[in-house]
Amino acid sequence: MTGRTTAPGSRADMMRNRRHLLAAATEAFAECGVDVSMSEIAQRAGIAKGTVFRHFASKDDLLAAIMLRLLERITDSAARLRQADDAGAALREFMTTGVEALAADRAFCEVIGRPSLQHAEVRDAIGRLCDIVDVLTDRAKSQGRVREDVTGTDIVLLLGGIHQTALPLLDTHPQIWRRYLELALDGLCGSGSRTLPHPPPARLRLSAPSPPP
Known part of the structure; x- marks a missing residue:
């Protein structure tokens, strides 16, 4: 059989890296805000910065x-x-x-x-x-x-x-x-409550935040 095969465990490694990355990023954003650098997140996750960008552009x-x-x-x-x-x-x-x-x-x-x-x-x-x-x-x-x-x-x-x-x-x-x-x-x-004073939205339409001036 010819051709390159995937190294055993490589997919598992990718999934493990992704889990570590998401956990580290959640913690970093909570502590430092959204301005925390991707380098800091990579360091917390124990992976290379390039690996971060392979998962998330x-x-x-x-x-x-x-x-x-x-x-x-x-x-x-x-x-x-x-x-x-x-x-x-x-x-x-x-x-x-x-x-x-x-x-x-x-x-x-x-x-x-x-x-x-x-x-x-x-x-x-x-x-x-x-x-x-x-x-x-x-x-x-x-x-x-x-x-x-x-x-x-x-x-x-x-x-x-x-x-x-x-x-x-x-x-x-x-x-x-x-x-x-x-x-x-x-x-x-609450039964017998008064009618609510404003109709509900037909669908939740959330707007993105406006950029700072």
Whole structure:
């Protein structure tokens, strides 16, 4: 047999390097902001700078990959719950999982969230998340578990809102997000509540951040 073969373990090495790179980059961005250099990230990951660029052509691509990984975790949790018998409990579990994920990565989310919206794949991933959460929300409404004027987009936006409300206190009260989540859940389930004063967005349209003047 002729021709060059791939060295055993080379693909495993590539995947391991990528995992180390994403973990190091998440930590670096959380600690130092998005201006941290690719050289610093490579050093933290224990790989050559050239290896970083073999995985990600630019820092923006690296930022997007990390945000996509977080969105994938949240979306997977929604997909797993969308056929649950108790749709109200499923929606509660999804929101708990989502806010908990944001709270765990709070420094990173604060730094990376807005810049990542410039990346089309991230915005598409948010759209897919909204689509799945629409299913969760519609099923909960059909069972009378949440108010009729709530949409999946409302739920996705609430995840970030609850996280932002708790953010200033998370260092000293790391579980305080659960308080604000419960307040939000009570509002979602409130029967006989007044009609919300503004219609929901038909679809979550997030704009990329404006460049500095």
